Amino acid sequence: MWLACSNRCGSQLFRALFTEVEIDSEGTYQSHRIVQPGYLCLNCGAPAFDLREVPAEREAELAEDEVADAVDVLCPVCETPVSILPGEECPNCGAPLEVAPGS
Ligand SMILES: [Zn+2]
Ligand SMILES: [Zn+2]
8 A cells, every 4th residue: 555645745644534443342453454445644634545556446447448348340141340249249130259369
């Protein structure tokens, strides 16, 4: 994790907004976990962001894009150029289409 104030005030202290704190029977802090990302700068109160999380989110988006990439193929049955996802049928005539890997 690498938190940074969105106001760029240079603060090194932040508050996690959505946490569950585990305590013992006397109420002494034991540990915590962050339930949801959400942070505030303790210095100026502006929202803070986890800079390390951004690339990971981008990677996840890229991976999703890869899975959902439409492929342009020419339907051999109705000879219509169609854009389909791998495994889909021709939207024009319903013929099963095979997408050549790497195309
Ligand atoms: Zn700040
Ligand atoms: Zn077709």
